[in-house]
Amino acid sequence: MSAIENPPVPAQEIQNGYPKPSAVHLDAPCEKLEKIHNGDTALALFASDDWDGNIDPTAERRLVRKIDLMILPFLAVCYAFYYIDKTTLSYAAIFGIVEDLNLQGTQYSWLSSIFYFGFLVWAFPTNFLMQRFAVGKYLGVNIFLWGFFLMLQAAVKNFTQLAVLRAISGAAEACSDPSFMLITSMWYTRREQPIRIGLWYTANGFGIALGGLLGYGIGNIKGALASWKYEFLIIGALCALWGLIMIAFLPDSPVTASNLTQDEKRLAVERLRDNQTGVENKTLKPYQVWEAIFDWKVWMLFILGVVANIPNGGISNFGTLIIKGFGFSTLITTVMQIPYGALISILILISIWINDRLPPNNRCYVAVLFLLPNVAGAFGLGFLHPDNKVGRLICYYLTGSYNASFVLILSILTANTAGHTKKVVTNAMIFLGVCAGNIAGPFFYKTEQAPTYPLGMWSMIVSHLAEIALLLSLRFLLWRENRHRDRIQGILRDDGQVDAHAAAARQRDLDATAFSDLTDKENLNFRYIY
Template sequence: MGNKTETEPSSLHTENIADLPSDTHDENHFQPGWKPGTRPDGDTAMALFNDPDAPHEEIDPSEARKLLRKIDLMILPYLAVCYAFFYIDKTTLSYAAIFGIQEDLNLHGTQYSWLSSVFYFGFLAWAFPTNFLMQRLPIGKYLGANIFMWGVFLIIQAACHNFATLAVLRALGGAAEACADPAFMLITSMWYTRREQPVRIGLWYTANGLGIALGGLLGYGIGHIRGALPSWKYEFIVIGCLCSTWGIVMFFLLPDSPVTAPLLSKRERRIAVERLRENQTGVENKHIKLHQIREAFLDYKLYFFFALGLVCNIPNGGISNFGTLIIKGFGFSTLVTTLMQIPYGVLIALSILTCVYLNDRFENRRCLFIVIFLLPNIAGAFGLRFVPQDQKVGRLICYYLTGPYNAAFVLVLSMQIANTAGHTKKVVTNAVLFLGYCTGNIAGPFFYKTSQAPTYELGIWSMIVCHLLEVVLISTLGFLLRWENRRRDRIQSQTEGGLEGRDLDSTAFLDLTDRENLNFRYIY
């Protein structure tokens, strides 16, 4: 790709920087007027502070709060609407199933499950290339272009007449969508402090639940279209057109970086970047660094995040594609089944907002809240397995209880971006987490065997086992991160100046990884 690479780390690239001071784990702390260290391969944000015309006077906290509200309006609406379409797109096949696509295309055996999974094969194949392209290209433009193409591939699916052509187009759609979640996480880390990140991820991820509700309304409306085409074809055409239109909007209006945002003045850009000083993760760096790739694959956190992405999304892969079939199995008609998804989507949105609100109120309790918000899912899955089939209301309530896992996954995502520093390392860790995400979504539908419809015993057991594994993984990761913070405190307390003599400014925007930078503290 013609990328500039770095094969060996500089003299700063070592974890034995015992003379570097530490930060405290105060995610809200903010001090203006700092002077960053310099480094030729540092963060793009360094350009703002090397500019002699940039203002350097004291920054009023009220001015910083006003800017934060402006940033929210510049970023969150675009990500939220896009994420709603993201989930609506993933459920189009589920709605197409109840509108008759299996009969019209003569799908048999496991072909429907393969159509659910092949989307993620495209996602999987393009995961690393798309993440490295995001690092090299303007992220807003790249994201908008991919969303436009993802809508185009969805529209073309309405013209398919057999399994093979539909499978190819779904794989291409998966490749186009591969940049979505990683891009949203990089954008969030570029604009927000580590304390602000869970709430902002929660706000755009809440659109996941709203997308389910909106998808139900759209499905209900599309089901009433009496045109020349089958209802499932209108599902692909309408949703695809909406996605492509929004991709064009994002291409032109979503800013690429706080360093270059056209709607911010020079002073506002500098404040936007300076707010991120305590993150110790920088904004972005356009150079792909081989030593950071190597470090990422030697870091145990990468494998924890892969495993979490996997076990979080095996249940998602099943529910997103078989949820409507499970509800229909309770005895509801096709159109009422589409409406029954609306409360499910609302519950997901409310659970995410509640989770990120509580997390914001209690410092360093992310792992605890992940476990708490997994408990309803475990209870709901056990209910689906053991509540008698004639108890339709009870089984529907149990189905709704499987929604809050989305809130837990939001905090998993926030832990990944908060605990990874060095832009190339962030890109690689992002990609690997979503490799786990893809693998889970590929595997999930195959636990739902047609012969077990409508109860899907094996699929429900896969949910139970995965949620229990997630509890074990997140608890272990939290323990390891806490231990590492204490180890760094011990090392730096023995240096001149101790913990109180820390100098965060010297390492804030040098594009150091979390392992290289002893000033970095993990959030758990």
């Protein structure tokens, strides 16, 4: 279902169920604008003839630094609050909320999971609203709301009230990760995306460390309220304030950013041409919804979201209880989260550094590499003697390495999905998997098995071994798909050699399909990154 009217070249006839690609070379930006209908919003920047399409490397480096300052601090701080917000219940647990609300049986586990039920229910609607509205403003409003509802949790009197507010908070937070990924794909090349995702995701670790510091400070407040109430009030107020700041200052896209000149906007978009994923399209395209739903890659990413977050659902809500089980006091338990968060940040930075210096298409291998410490840590927590507190603490810290792996999984998702509506649906589906994993995770941590939680440890081991198998399978399938497309376009000959003429023709044709809002399946010029 191409948005370009010109017929495809004969070498690209339909094969094996693939539609004919729209790889037609168009010589001028104005001609592109005439040929492409309902394409990307970026096309409006090239409506005049005064842009030659040349990219000056010095100007590009200067612009990328400017973009980094415009985007990354907002996403990083937001992501730190995002993780602090998710762990407030964990700190409230050691500050006495279980006793004050008289939580019984699995009610604490349900409070951990019900947050993600709200996230789950609102995942698709919020992603479609994100496409309809300015993404920066929409994200800021939702951050303000999740802070507001977090503050209200300080006023609850029983399990039911807290459960309702946590479900609403989950719904408000449902746009966070998908919007971060959408923003990253709008502003950065596919080569740059793992580094930028890693940089804002590193704030996850800082969030854990900062949450420990805040928890320690809040635990020392001697006021009229219980400590867990101050936890909700203070963290909620900070989140709400940051939401207002993002509404005011976070740009919505390279096309509309008020602090970029017209030439800077064009350069910001032009350098994304090779991505073949576009910038933004405000029209909901039903065929792209269906394509996402029936795309095997999306379902593999969905399952990856599930198995990668079963461990997260347990550790993020029971981590403080595991550490307290080593014999530490309540306040020391909060402090012991600081090195855990710092280690996560360091591992994320190391993973993106390694990935950036390897040849292309090694992301799945690096992701597997950073799952191995987590598997080792889970085995240690499951089998080391309970009296070996130092060894068990080290193993607990090793479980943070999955965050580095998940950064690369997110970069695989952003790099391999084209068509704006399809991106929105794919983001929603992977985070449905994230929700399912986080919902299931806490229920592997049985109250009667505290503080060692052997079933919880086995859930981590099995989940990460399944994740390794999925990553290796995904890599093979994407590699095979790229070779299949090379054969369709005549780039890869029957003897296995590359046809230089066909490869050069494809490179020229990238101009025609870059901003036509084609999906990765429609556009045979698209090549997957793995």
